[in-house]
Amino acid sequence: MIRLVAGLLVAAATLVLPAVLDDSALAVYILLGLAAMVTVGVSLLMGYAGQVSLGQGAFYAIGAYTAALLALNGVPPLAGLVAAPVVAALSALVIGVPLLRLRGHHLAFATLAMQLILLSLAGQLEITGGDIGLQAIPQFSVGSFEAGGASAYAYLTWAGLALVMLVTRNVIISRPGRALRALATSETAAASSGIPVGRYKLVVFALSAAFAGLAGGIYCFYTGYVAPGSFPVLISIQYIVMAVVGGLGTIWGAVVGATAITLLVQALNSLAALPGMPTYAPSVLSYAVYALVLILVVLFLPHGLLPAVTKRAGGADPPAHRPGRTRPPPRWPRSGRASRD
Template sequence: MVVAAGTLALPPLLSSGHLSVYILLGLAAMVTIGLSLLMGYAGQVSLGQASFYAIGGYTAGLLSVHSFPPLLGLLAAPVAAALFALLVGVPLLRLRGHHLAFATLATQLILLSLVGQADWAGGAIGLQGIPRLSVGGYEFAEDISYAYLTWAAVALTLIVAHNVVASRSGRGLRALATSETAAAASGVPVGGYRLAVFALSAAFAGLAGGIYAFYLGYIAPGSFPVLLSIEYVVMAVVGGLGTLWGALVGATAIVLLIQVLTTIGTQPGMPSYAPSVLSYAVYGLLLVVVVLFLPHGMVPAARRAVERRMTQTLTVEKR
């Protein structure tokens, strides 16, 4: 309840620049929630999550610029991303470990290459003239309206993800992440579950991509670089795989870090490639630090610290 109240109260207090960061933070959190499900519960690594983000953005943008209702474009975005995930997931999910990670990365590179050469999608220049999202007679014309829309979508993804985790299927996913052989021996449909969570995580990314397209009014292949997929992985790992709140914490930490790195990289005298180089270097260092000192992520580490503190307090009181 406190988090929900803070989410509702914060947008009117933010400046225009900070409000934009707040919106991008919410979009990143949506994608990271799905990735946390995929990596933390299904035990699958994806380095191409931004491809589903792009599918959602282009689906919403293309439908709206061709005179379809913007709301239809937004609703179609997660569906298109999930269908694309089902299509590529059938062959890709036969792979394991780093083979799967590189295969998802290759999928993103192929997708961006195809979109960049497709005139109907705007080619390398990008898709321009995407109208503002409108629902009924209400048009989302201000940033604050997109902030509320984005965080309402974050709440929706959290509710869906929580229900999945708490269900019988969620217990099967946890067994799958521990040992595929043991899960299969226990009657868990390993292939079906892996494909389903892959599609669900893609749907979350697609919904975020649809909102992103309407918010900016313009998307291009350069809007969805490989670095973006790496950022999502870092967010999920830093926050804590297998915990939904970890996705929010990780997304917050990395989005704020991105702003700091961008500020440093764009200082006078810095080369044009400085922000990217700084990002890759800091992400690599951050992953090493987290793996060494917080192997389960920030949220599980904080939870264990609180539990230890409470246990020590109770022990002292009993004495």
């Protein structure tokens, strides 16, 4: 009952806020929703499948460039937005075949290198506009309706986030979701149980990439401009921080983490814009605060903000699954005879 009431309150606030926020606050609101969309995929990938990726910003960029190129070449914006997650997922399937043979920090560094290579190519290819990028991207439209204001993009963003959360929930409670949890606990044990480990890792990698691609597609229509500078390496680290702070392995934790970190980043940007601050202040402050937040969360809130709050409030316990956590050994019968089971 409490969860239902909380969900209704969040839904009501989501619908009301675009009508009452000014343009600057709406921009933060939209970017928050886009970040939450990507972070849900990161939480699914890391919290349930146990795969670490520092390259989600690459799939965010792939979705944005896909939608932008199609729209600039006369394709309806709706078709471009649909194509964005599809192309991002297909790219993840191709890239994931060699990369997902790696594990742990090797996989993390490989995905980070993938983003660096992608940004380098986008800055040199003529089709992507080079370092200048793609400009004058048409507004998102469906038939005669055109999203001309920020409030329309806010509704579009949070509708996309609702879709992403619904898909993730259905995956988690399904049989493949249970297989993912077993895979994260021990790939060897999962394989011995008949779970196709390689296939499941590749599918969840592609699904998280599709979420990032959808967010990138909405982003390109909202800003009307994409360039390699729109997708710095720091953005992938930011998604990891959001997932960890909110609570890995929880859907709403990704939204909580995205909200906390986005508001923190906005505060840091305001601080860095004060008179007398050096030009490198925003990046230095961001890296320093990300490191500090991660250390504090790992030390004092190892499950993340949302599980800690719900446990303190007497709600659900923190997620039972964490990458690397094993179940207790089974209790064998005390007698020497075999169990009837």
